[in-house]
Structure formats: C-alpha cells, structure tokens
Amino acid sequence: MFTATTLNRRSQRAQGVARAVFFLMTVTLVIPVLIIAGTLVVKGGPAISWEFLFSAPRDGMTAGGIFPALVGTVWLVAVALLASVPVGVAAALYLSEYAPDNLLTRTINLAIINLAGVPSIVHALFGVGAFVLFFNIGASILAASLTLAVMTLPVVIVATRESLQAVPQAFREACWNMGATRWQTIRKVVLPNSISGILTGVILEVSRTAGETAPIMFTGAAAFVAFLPNSVLDQTMAMSYHLYYIATQQTGVPEEIPFGVALVLISIVLLMNAISIGFRVYLRGLKKW
Amino acid sequence: MADGDRGEYAIETRGLNLWYGDFQALYDVDLEVKRGIITSMIGPSGCGKTTLLRTCNRIIERLGYVRTTGSVSILGHDIFADGVELVQVRKRIGMVFQRPNPLPISIRDNVLFGFRLHEARLRKVSAAEEDRILESSLRQVLLWDTVRDRLDRPATGLSLEEQQKLCIARLLPVKPEVLLMDEPCSALDPAGTEAVEELIWKLRGDYTILIVTHNMAQARRASDECVFMLLGRIIEHGRTDEVFLNPESSETADYIEGRYG
Numbered sequence: 001m002f003t004a005t006t007l008n009r010r011s012q013r014a015q016g017v018a019r020a021v022f023f024l025m026t027v028t029l030v031i032p033v034l035i036i037a038g039t040l041v042v043k044g045g046p047a048i049s050w051e052f053l054f055s056a057p058r059d060g061m062t063a064g065g066i067f068p069a070l071v072g073t074v075w076l077v078a079v080a081l082l083a084s085v086p087v088g089v090a091a092a093l094y095l096s097e098y099a100p101d102n103l104l105t106r107t108i109n110l111a112i113i114n115l116a117g118v119p120s121i122v123h124a125l126f127g128v129g130a131f132v133l134f135f136n137i138g139a140s141i142l143a144a145s146l147t148l149a150v151m152t153l154p155v156v157i158v159a160t161r162e163s164l165q166a167v168p169q170a171f172r173e174a175c176w177n178m179g180a181t182r183w184q185t186i187r188k189v190v191l192p193n194s195i196s197g198i199l200t201g202v203i204l205e206v207s208r209t210a211g212e213t214a215p216i217m218f219t220g221a222a223a224f225v226a227f228l229p230n231s232v233l234d235q236t237m238a239m240s241y242h243l244y245y246i247a248t249q250q251t252g253v254p255e256e257i258p259f260g261v262a263l264v265l266i267s268i269v270l271l272m273n274a275i276s277i278g279f280r281v282y283l284r285g286l287k288k289w
Numbered sequence: 290m291a292d293g294d295r296g297e298y299a300i301e302t303r304g305l306n307l308w309y310g311d312f313q314a315l316y317d318v319d320l321e322v323k324r325g326i327i328t329s330m331i332g333p334s335g336c337g338k339t340t341l342l343r344t345c346n347r348i349i350e351r352l353g354y355v356r357t358t359g360s361v362s363i364l365g366h367d368i369f370a371d372g373v374e375l376v377q378v379r380k381r382i383g384m385v386f387q388r389p390n391p392l393p394i395s396i397r398d399n400v401l402f403g404f405r406l407h408e409a410r411l412r413k414v415s416a417a418e419e420d421r422i423l424e425s426s427l428r429q430v431l432l433w434d435t436v437r438d439r440l441d442r443p444a445t446g447l448s449l450e451e452q453q454k455l456c457i458a459r460l461l462p463v464k465p466e467v468l469l470m471d472e473p474c475s476a477l478d479p480a481g482t483e484a485v486e487e488l489i490w491k492l493r494g495d496y497t498i499l500i501v502t503h504n505m506a507q508a509r510r511a512s513d514e515c516v517f518m519l520l521g522r523i524i525e526h527g528r529t530d531e532v533f534l535n536p537e538s539s540e541t542a543d544y545i546e547g548r549y550g
Contacts, residue, residue, distance in 0.1 A: 173386065174390040174391070175402075177346070177348060178380075178383075178402060178460070179375075179376040179377075179380040179407060179463070180406055181376065184406060
C-alpha cells in the first residue's frame with residue numbers, strides 16, 4: 001500500500017534534478033576561488049621569502065621585496081580605522097538607540113545605503129577633490145586613509161547597528177524601568193552585549209580597506225617611495241597599488257613578483273577574515289543568554 | 290519626590306484618554322488605587338489594561354505615536370506636569386513584566402543595578418552596605434536561601450520563577466512606593482505561579498501593587514480590589530469579593546462567568 005505511484009516517481013525525479021542543479025551551481029562558486037588561490041600559490045609561492053617581505057624593491061621594481069608597501073598598507077588601514085570607527089559606531093548608536101522613526105532617520109538610512117553603493121573610483125575622485133585639494137592636505141596617507149574611511153563607513157555603521165539590534169529589547173526595557181537613562185543603558189547593557197559584533201565588523205573593514213586600490217591611487221599612494229613613511233602627511237607605497245603598478249605600468253618585472261605580491265595581499269585579507277570568524281565564534285560561546 | 294508623598298491614593302487618574310495614532314485605547318479613565326493594597330485589573334485582551342498600567346510610569350510614551358489627555362497622579366503628584374523628571378518617577382514606580390527580563394549579568398549585579406544607578410553615584414557605598422541591601426532584597430522576595438551560594442553566577446541561569454522573583458527584588462533597593470505588574474505569572478508553570486503569587490501577597494502592605502492579569506482565579510484569590518475594564522473603559526471597580534460575587538454591571542458578570550474573554 002505504500003509503494004510509489006507514477007506521480008510520486010515523477011516528483012522524485014524533478015526533485016533529484018533540482019538538487020543536482022543547485023549542487024553544481026554551488027560548486028561553480030568554489031571553482032574560481034580554488035583556481036585563484038592555486039595559481040597564486042604556484043606562481044607566486046617561489047617569490048615568497050623573508051627577504052621578499054622585509055626588503056625594498058630594487059632595479060626599477062624588477063627585483064627585491066615589498067616591505068615599504070606592507071608598511072604603507074598598515075599605515076593606511078590604521079589611520080582609516082581611527083577615522084571611521086568612532087564616527088561609524090557613534091552614528092550606529094544614534095540610529096539604533098536614539099533616532100525616532102521619522103523622515104530624517106529614513107533619509108539618513110537611505111544615504112548610508114547609497115554611500116555603500118558608490119563605486120570606489122568615485123570615492124577616489126571625491127577624496128582628491130575634498131581631502132587633497134579642498135582641505136589642502138595634499139596627496140598623503142591622511143588623505144588616502146580618510147578616503148578609505150568614507151568608503152568603509154557604511155560597513156561599520158551597518159555591522160554595528162546589526163549587533164546593537166541583536167541585543168534583546170527586554171534588556172533595554174528592564175534598564176529604563178529602573179530609571180536608567182538611554183546612555184546608562186547603552187553603557188551598562190547594550191555595548192557590553194554587542195561589542196563582539198562590532199569588533200567583527202571592524203576586522204572585516206580592515207580586510208576590505210587593505211585590498212582597495214582605486215581610492216588611494218590619486219590620494220596618497222605612490223608607485224615608489226624610497227623611505228618608509230614618517231608621518232601621515234607622507235606619501236606611501238601600498239600593497240594593492242604596488243600590485244597594480246608592477247603588473248600594468250612597469251615592464252621587465254619577473255612574473256613571480258606580482259603573483260607573490262598578490263599572494264601576500266590575499267593572505268592578509270583571508271587571515272583577517274579568519275580572525276574575525278574565530279573571534280565571533282569565541283565570543284558567541286561567552287554569551288550568557 | 291522632594292516635597293514628600295501626599296494624597297490618599299497611590300495612583301489617581303482623572304479623565305485619562307489615550308490614543309495610539311488614530312486609535313483611542315483609553316476613554317475617560319478615572320481610577321483611584323488605594324495605598325498599600327493589591328489591586329488587580331481584569332478584562333479581555335485589548336481592553337486597555339496594559340496600556341493603563343504603562344501610562345502610570347509613562348513608559349508608554351516611548352512608542353512615540355502616543356497622545357494622552359487628562360491627568361495621572363502618583364502619590365498626589367501629577368506626573369504629566371512640567372518639570373517632572375522621568376527617572377524620579379520610575380524610581381518610585383517599579384515595573385514587572387510578563388516575561389522575566391533579568392539582565393545578562395550576575396545575580397548580585399542585577400539586584401544592585403538600580404541602586405548603583407541612583408544611590409551609589411551620590412555617595413560612597415561600602416561593600417558591606419551593598420551586601421546588606423543584596424541580602425535584604427533577596428530575602429524579601431524569598432530567594433535568598435536559593436541563591437545565596439551563587440550570587441556571582443549569571444542571573445539568566447535561574448529558573449523562570451526565580452528570574453521573576455529576581456526582577457521584583459531588583460526594584461526594592463531604590464525603595465519604590467508602587468509596583469506595577471503586567472501579568473507577572475503568565476510565563477510561569479503552576480508551581481511558579483503559586484510561588485510568585487505568594488510573594489506578591491507577602492509584599493502587600495509595604496508596597497502598593499497594581500497587577501494586570503488574565504487569570505481570573507488569580508485576581509480573585511490574590512487581590513484586595515479589582516478593576517474590570519472593557520474596550521478602554523473602566524466598567525467596575527470595587528472590593529474583589531464583591532466584584533466577583535455581586536457584580537454591578539452585567540458586562541462584568543458575563544466576563545467573570547466566561548461568556549467572553
């Protein structure tokens with residue numbers, strides 16, 4: 001009495017086909033990642049050495065290492081974080097904890113979404129116009145980092161706001177009903193319970209910032225700087241721009257160097273993402289509700 | 290309140306109307322809640338019990354689209370008057386929710402949360418004083434013996450009954466006058482309900498308690514006075530046994546007999 005009818009078998013076949021198609025699509029997604037990583041390791045792997053990481057490029061960048069670019073990227077990311085994290089977290093706190101649901105708030109939200117959608121080259125031109133020329137900072141780490149900060153601000157705001165809103169409303173009500181002000185509520189209950197999500201967002205921002213090229217190419221990155229940056233007003237080399245430069249603007253660069261640079265860059269980004277995931281898992285374990 | 294308590298009633302509303310946007314939820318509510326007793330509010334869902342309760346500490350305003358007319362006086366002071374500090378209002382009026390909502394911190398920090406917020410910022414509080422307050426608050430809610438060995442463990446690890454008692458305990462250190470309770474037992478099992486009811490009965494006299502309930506049996510056995518609400522109006526308010534035995538209005542009688550709910 002429980003044997004399959006023709007109709008059952010037809011449904012099962014359709015279901016099998018659907019499953020196979022979806023699986024294939026999923027695999028398709030992984031293939032490029034494997035090819036990219038594989039190519040980079042095979043072609044760029046031989047270039048990697050301590051000397052490659054810790055020495056400056058030589059002979060018109062056809063030999064030597066990437067140390068100034070590494071240091072430059074660290075500077076750019078650090079200054080960009082200093083600028084964007086306080087602004088982004090404060091904005092997210094306002095939007096999540098204070099802002100009434102009105103036209104102004106909705107407009108701000110729309111602006112954030114649109115800011116996230118602006119192409120990075122447009123951010124680059126904005127950076128040149130605003131920071132380099134209008135504020136007269138000149139092409140420098142500061143101008144480049146501020147441009148990066150503006151670009152990644154939506155990421156920080158959205159990640160922070162999401163982790164703030166993951167804090168149960170009941171906690172806030174409990175505080176308010178004991179006579180806590182909104183700020184006391186934020187400080188004592190909301191922030192301690194959302195800090196993990198906020199930090200995860202910040203780490204993701206680091207990986208995004210480290211890899212960007214367009215926003216820094218007119219605002220502070222240089223193809224070659226003989227010295228390491230001393231202050232935020234210096235120009236600097238950067239990993240992403242260095243890669244772009246030696247791959248497209250310079251002749252006679254041995255093949256393994258650009259691949260080596262790409263390998264280091266992607267390793268930094270993947271490492272950051274891995275730290276962020278690990279951190280999230282660890283802190284989720286600590287959560288008490 | 291700086292100029293002390295006055296008035297015969299703990300809570301007194303006059304001609305209170307309340308709208309959520311265009312929807313009117315309360316109509317001309319005149320309510321007098323006597324001091325030191327337990328007053329229960331019953332009525333079908335959506336009749337305005339919770340709205341009225343939440344108006345008494347002005348927590349309702351947080352929704353943003355709420356408009357009220359009329360007055361609410363707590364201990365003889367109009368809480369809608371100019372210059373009223375909501376923090377002071379909420380300090381004197383504690384609120385207990387349907388679902389226990391302890392904060393995700395230790396039992397000790399939960400009980401002392403409000404106290405630290407209000408008292409400990411004005412003066413230096415010794416650890417001994419905190420311990421004393423902690424113990425007396427937990428004793429008052431009959432929780433001390435259960436949790437005395439795990440005061441530094443997270444409060445969220447307690448059973449729902451214990452959590453609800455803790456939520457009452459943490460109101461006490463700031464010496465409230467009025468306790469508002471919004472169906473405090475509806476998330477609890479029968480044993481928990483009984484234990485929390487017993488506790489509420491024990492707090493009677495020290496605090497004025499206004500309790501919203503869906504459970505008619507609970508209103509009947511655990512309150513001195515009973516308010517019956519229907520469609521945003523107070524239909525009847527009297528001594529609990531009289532409301533249940535000799536309801537004046539036929540609507541009250543029908544509700545009590547379970548013809549609607």
